[in-house]
Amino acid sequence: MAFDLVSYLRDQVQLNCPNLHAQDISTGYKDELNILSLGKLIDAYRQSPEATYQDIKSQDELHIQHLARVLTTSSHNQSKTDRPILEHDLTQVLKLHISELNQLDQTANLGQHGIAELLEGQIEHLSGQADDWVWSTNNLTQLIGSKKIIVEPVSLDATLKEFNTMVHQTHTTDPTNLAPEEIMTTEVPTWSKIVEPIVAIVILWILYSAYTNYVA
Structure with a gap:
C-alpha cells in the first residue's frame, strides 16, 4: 500500500x-x-x-x-x-x-x-x-460510486406494530359502511387469537432474514 x-x-x-x-x-x-x-x-x-x-x-x-x-x-x-x-x-x-x-x-x-x-x-x-x-x-x-450509502437499520419493534395494525385492520369491519341486513355479530375464534402472534413472528423473521442478507 x-x-x-x-x-x-x-x-x-x-x-x-x-x-x-x-x-x-x-x-x-x-x-x-x-x-x-x-x-x-x-x-x-x-x-x-x-x-x-x-x-x-x-x-x-x-x-x-x-x-x-x-x-x-x-x-x-x-x-x-x-x-x-x-x-x-x-x-x-x-x-x-x-x-x-x-x-x-x-x-x-x-x-x-x-x-x-x-x-x-x-x-x-x-x-x-x-x-x-x-x-x-x-x-x-x-x-464515482465509491462512497458507501448508509442504510438506516429497520426497527423490528416498529415493523411488529405496523404488522399488527395491518392484521387487526383486516379483521375489523366498519359497520357504518354496511347495509343494515349485512350487520351481524361475528365471534373471533379462540384459535385465531393464539395463531395470530405466531404468524406475525414468522413473517417478521422472514423479513429480518431478507434484510440481513441484503445488507450483507
Missing part, C-alpha cells in the same frame, strides 16, 4: 492554512478542499506528467491559479461556498500541496516517475472519502 498522502496533507491543511476566507472552516470543509485539490493534481499529472512535474518543482503560481479556477468553475462543483472565496481557498491549499510534494521529491529524490507513483497510489486512500460530485469536479471519475 502506498504512503497515505491524503491523511498527511489533511493534517498539513489543518495546521498550515490559517488564511482561508470561508466562514465555514470546519474539518469537513478543509477535507473537501484537500480532496478536490489532491485529486486535481493527480488528474493534471495523468494528462501531462512532465509539465506538471516541472510546475511542482517551480511551484508555478499561474499553474496553481489555473487549477483552482478549473475546479471552482466546473459545472459539477456543488460546494456551498461562494465561488470567489472557494477559488481563493483552493489556491491556498494547492500551494501547500505542491510545496509538500516538492519537499518530498527533494527529500526522497523521487523524480518524475516517483511522484507519479506516489500520486497514483493515493487512489486507494481517496476511495470512499467524498461525494460523487467531488470526483466529477476533479475528474477522478473512477471513484
Whole structure:
C-alpha cells in the first residue's frame, strides 16, 4: 500500500492554512478542499506528467491559479461556498500541496516517475472519502460510486406494530359502511387469537432474514 498522502496533507491543511476566507472552516470543509485539490493534481499529472512535474518543482503560481479556477468553475462543483472565496481557498491549499510534494521529491529524490507513483497510489486512500460530485469536479471519475450509502437499520419493534395494525385492520369491519341486513355479530375464534402472534413472528423473521442478507 502506498504512503497515505491524503491523511498527511489533511493534517498539513489543518495546521498550515490559517488564511482561508470561508466562514465555514470546519474539518469537513478543509477535507473537501484537500480532496478536490489532491485529486486535481493527480488528474493534471495523468494528462501531462512532465509539465506538471516541472510546475511542482517551480511551484508555478499561474499553474496553481489555473487549477483552482478549473475546479471552482466546473459545472459539477456543488460546494456551498461562494465561488470567489472557494477559488481563493483552493489556491491556498494547492500551494501547500505542491510545496509538500516538492519537499518530498527533494527529500526522497523521487523524480518524475516517483511522484507519479506516489500520486497514483493515493487512489486507494481517496476511495470512499467524498461525494460523487467531488470526483466529477476533479475528474477522478473512477471513484464515482465509491462512497458507501448508509442504510438506516429497520426497527423490528416498529415493523411488529405496523404488522399488527395491518392484521387487526383486516379483521375489523366498519359497520357504518354496511347495509343494515349485512350487520351481524361475528365471534373471533379462540384459535385465531393464539395463531395470530405466531404468524406475525414468522413473517417478521422472514423479513429480518431478507434484510440481513441484503445488507450483507
